[in-house]
Amino acid sequence: MADLIVLATLMTLGYVFGRIAEKRHFKSIIQREQDYQDLLTFSERLPPPGMTAMQAELVGGSVVISVDYFKRVVAGLRSIVGGRIKTYETLLERARREAILRMKESASEKGAQMIINVKLETASISKGRKQQIGSVEVYAYGTALIPSTQHD
Amino acid sequence: MDYENRTIPEGINVSHEHPLKEFAILSIGLGVATIAFIAALSLAAGWLVHFIPFEKELQLADSALFSIVDDGTEADEDEQRVQLYLQELADKLAIAQNLPEEMIITVHYQDSDTINAFATLGGHIVIFRGLLEKLPHENALAMVMAHEIAHIKHRDPLVAAGRGITVGLALTTLAGFGDSALSQQLLGQVGLVTSMGFSREQERDADQAALATLGRHYGHSHGAEVLFEILAADHNEFAPPALLSTHPVSEDRIAAVKRYPASQSENFEFIDLPTDLLKTKAADTDQQRADLSEDTLP
Numbered sequence: 001m002a003d004l005i006v007l008a009t010l011m012t013l014g015y016v017f018g019r020i021a022e023k024r025h026f027k028s029i030i031q032r033e034q035d036y037q038d039l040l041t042f043s044e045r046l047p048p049p050g051m052t053a054m055q056a057e058l059v060g061g062s063v064v065i066s067v068d069y070f071k072r073v074v075a076g077l078r079s080i081v082g083g084r085i086k087t088y089e090t091l092l093e094r095a096r097r098e099a100i101l102r103m104k105e106s107a108s109e110k111g112a113q114m115i116i117n118v119k120l121e122t123a124s125i126s127k128g129r130k131q132q133i134g135s136v137e138v139y140a141y142g143t144a145l146i147p148s149t150q151h152d
Numbered sequence: 153m154d155y156e157n158r159t160i161p162e163g164i165n166v167s168h169e170h171p172l173k174e175f176a177i178l179s180i181g182l183g184v185a186t187i188a189f190i191a192a193l194s195l196a197a198g199w200l201v202h203f204i205p206f207e208k209e210l211q212l213a214d215s216a217l218f219s220i221v222d223d224g225t226e227a228d229e230d231e232q233r234v235q236l237y238l239q240e241l242a243d244k245l246a247i248a249q250n251l252p253e254e255m256i257i258t259v260h261y262q263d264s265d266t267i268n269a270f271a272t273l274g275g276h277i278v279i280f281r282g283l284l285e286k287l288p289h290e291n292a293l294a295m296v297m298a299h300e301i302a303h304i305k306h307r308d309p310l311v312a313a314g315r316g317i318t319v320g321l322a323l324t325t326l327a328g329f330g331d332s333a334l335s336q337q338l339l340g341q342v343g344l345v346t347s348m349g350f351s352r353e354q355e356r357d358a359d360q361a362a363l364a365t366l367g368r369h370y371g372h373s374h375g376a377e378v379l380f381e382i383l384a385a386d387h388n389e390f391a392p393p394a395l396l397s398t399h400p401v402s403e404d405r406i407a408a409v410k411r412y413p414a415s416q417s418e419n420f421e422f423i424d425l426p427t428d429l430l431k432t433k434a435a436d437t438d439q440q441r442a443d444l445s446e447d448t449l450p
Contacts, residue, residue, distance in 0.1 A: 019171075040156070040157050041157060048155060070175070077179060078174075078178060084167070093165045114155075
């Protein structure tokens with residue numbers, strides 16, 4: 001019985017706070033994505049043809065987001081029967097977009113015009129350790145192209 | 153050079169289904185599946201225990217039980233005499249009931265006010281002084297005894313214990329919480345489980361077998377209903393409705409006794425309990441007993 005009460009409490013806490021945090025995060029992500037709309041990102045390795053010479057610099061942004069207890073339980077149940085783990089999908093979506101945004105922020109500070117060769121890396125922290133809150137890290141990195149006129 | 157990063161529409165990677173809905177569907181679905189699985193396990197356990205020889209049941213009872221029953225070593229002379237009398241009665245009834253030879257009934261007399269009696273693993277029957285004091289004649293006592301012997305004959309305590317252990321182990325294994333200590337505790341409580349875990353069908357079957365035994369032993373089954381009247385009087389304050397109770401309600405059982413063919417005979421007499429048997433009791437208890445027999449006997 002005590003086990004059940006602890007479980008229910010943890011799940012409620014996880015659900016309430018996880019839900020609030022997720023709503024806020026998405027709102028902030030959408031807002032900032034509009035702010036940085038003009039800073040272009042490309043997955044191409046080379047800059048678009050016909051560009052003037054620019055300074056190149058590595059930029060990156062990483063984010064670590066923890067799973068809340070509710071998401072863990074639902075994912076655990078889901079893993080028994082299979083299917084989309086929808087609760088983790090939102091988690092990774094947030095992490096990816098946040099990582100790209102942080103990379104853009106860092107590039108923007110350097111006065112970059114665009115970022116090419118953008119790549120994403122994902123790592124799960126506390127992988128393989130049972131009974132521990134897992135969290136996910138997403139790292140976005142690329143080559144920022146900074147107009148050389150700025151450095152004249 | 154005319155490039156742009158267009159805004160990607162929302163909701164491609166993220167589902168808009170409410171997370172609680174997914175949780176509800178998953179937990180209810182898995183809950184139903186688990187209950188069905190455990191019910192199947194329980195039925196299988198109840199069926200399989202019938203293949204356990206009585207000898208093994210005795211060993212199990214000896215190793216797992218019997219902090220609840222004192223074996224009479226500390227009992228005084230009066231108690232020993234009562235126990236001896238009860239044991240003799242049980243042996244006679246066991247013969248009347250055609251109990252298989254390898255099954256041994258051991259009666260334990262408990263000096264306690266509890267109005268109860270129960271059968272448990274290994275052919276052990278426990279009868280409390282509280283109940284014995286309320287019974288007006290030997291026929292009613294024989295009904296108690298025959299009922300408990302029938303449980304043992306039907307292997308009901310073993311079925312209950314087998315089911316209890318199987319379900320308990322399955323639950324702890326499935327849920328993942330709890331550890332071996334819990335399983336140990338479970339095994340230790342087997343005695344408790346068996347004393348209350350009989351189904352209504354098992355109780356009804358035991359009643360019928362007991363009535364048949366009385367018919368064979370006394371030539372009639374009158375007086376058996378007194379037992380249920382006593383139990384009904386004891387539980388009146390918080391009698392659960394028929395559906396919730398594991399024991400059939402007393403009225404139903406009394407009716408069943410009166411319907412029974414051996415209860416239809418016109419000529420019958422009751423056998424008294426040995427008078428010196430319960431002389432340790434206070435006089436007012438005798439008075440109670442007299443009152444009760446006036447009220448309830450035809």
